[in-house]
Amino acid sequence: MAPDPDEPTDTTRRRYLASAGALAGSALLAGCQGSGDTTTATTTDSTTGGTTDAGTGTTDANQPYSVSMAPVGEVGFEEPPTNVMVYSLLYADMAVAYGYGDAVNSLGFSTNAAGSLHAYYDQLDGVSFDQEGLTQLNEGGSGITVDKEVFYDLNSDLHLIDPALVVSFDGWDIDDVEEIRDNVAPWFGNVLSRRNTEPPEAYADSYEYYTLWEISEKVAQVFQAQERYDALAAIHDDVLSTIQSNLPPESERPTVASVIFIDGTFYPSKFNADGFAHAHTRPMQASGAFAESDVSYQSSYDYEQMLEVDPDVIVNRYSYSYYDVTSVRQTLEEDEVGSRLSAVENDRVYAGGNPLQGPVMNLFQLEMTAKQLYPDVFGEWPGYDGGPYPEIPEEEQLFDRDEVAAIMNGDL
Structure with a gap:
């Protein structure tokens, strides 16, 4: 299976346990201020651009501010960061959404991502992300x-990366994570909420799980972009309401296999599990095709099992x-067993x-x-052969592209 850059393996979990002793007697990844053992609720006053923090009081646009997120705890800022290291793609998307796409200096597994x-x-006028030079x-x-x-070379203002992921990297341990925090810039990220994965023991007391949109709001606070977040979140709420109020009866919903197909093997994933993935x-609210207990990172199915x-x-x-x-479609259609799958027969x-x-x-x-x-409810999904997201007739779109583009371009 293709390597998964944001999912520590069993081997890396063992490394976490070995590294835990390095934390004895010290606060865990406290950021610029506060303790990694404390995750303080933080909200931003969109009228001033400042931050109201339940633990530290109120700041305004001309004062330092702080944002909290597990596992790093409270991180202080003089101003929004303009040179940001990013590993996971979701944080690049957030930076662009909040007007700081140009601040991103890196991506983790491949800049082609x-x-x-x-x-x-490509569906949003005036919105782009330049991957050249990353x-x-x-x-x-x-x-x-x-x-x-590379952390010293890039000399970032902020590492928008989960340190609980970083200690799983080859050759890294807690001491290295703390060194970069102290000598270069703080960490601010959470990716184990992707699948609500059990954190390493060293982070067990400070880790919390968030939804995608909870993480998005915290990152908006980092970039002092609460108004943009609020506008995007309102569109998201409308999309969810539209979908969930129009779902067909449960008996009419399909069974869905979420997989990665490589060289004749299907690698399954749960469909309705927790986590922002x-x-x-x-x-x-469709039925996952695989029994939840049978799906793990190591699971695989051949053609016969999938049939x-x-x-x-x-x-x-x-x-x-x-x-x-x-x-993938062509390979399945040309295989004697794969071609008999209902999903293949029905396109x-x-x-x-x-x-x-x-x-x-x-x-x-x-x-x-x-x-x-649910094509009968929300309109047919166009044929897709790669490239940009396909054009959807305006009357069948579940959200207004121009509205999203305006928000991302700062035209609020």
Whole structure:
């Protein structure tokens, strides 16, 4: 299976345990101020641009402010950061949404992953993300190798990265994470909320799980962009309301296999599980094709096993990033067993979204999934052979592209 840059393996979990002793007697990744053991609720006053913090009081636009998020706790800022290291794609999407796309200096696993953003941004006038000049942080193959020196070279104002992920990188431990925090810039990120994965023991007392939109709001506070967040969140709420108020009866909903298909093997994922990886599928309230207890990161199905499951719909994850859904369809159609799958026979093998979605990606992926699963309700999903997100007739769009573009361009 393709390496998953934001999901520590069992091997890296063992490394976490070995590193835990380095934390004895010290606060855990406190950021600029506060303690990693405390996650203080923080809200922003959109009329002043300042921050109201339940633990530290009120600031205004001309004063330092702080934002809290587990596992780092409270992080202080003099002003919004303008040189930001990013590993996971969702944080790049947030930076662009809040007017700081130019601040992003890197991406983790591959800078080509920015293509996932372009696929959606092409539908938004005036919105873009320049991936030229971005530093690719991971130098490894199946493992994750990030040279510590790149942190010094980039000299970022903020590392918009979950330190609980960083200690899983080859050659990294808690001491290295604290060194970068103290000598370069603080950390601010949370990715184990992707699947609500158990944190390493060293972070067990400070980790919390958030929804995608809760993380998005905290990052908006970092960039002092609460008004943009509020506007995007309102559109998201409208999309969810539209979908959930128009779902067909449960008996008429399809069974869905969320997979990655590689070399004749299906690697399954849960469809309705917790975590922001499922923020575009869970609201559909469709039945996952796989028994929840049978699905793990190591699970795999061959053609015959998949035929036994025989889902109504197959959604191939990451089809806007790494995998060519056209090639997947062709391979299935040409295989003696694969061609007998109901989803193949009924032309219901679709390009799936990216689980590492930010808020703007989430809007498009909600619309996409609704159309793929319930075309009679939300309109047919157009044929997709790669490239940008397809054109949807305006009357069948679940949200207004111009409104989203205006928000992202600061025209509020």
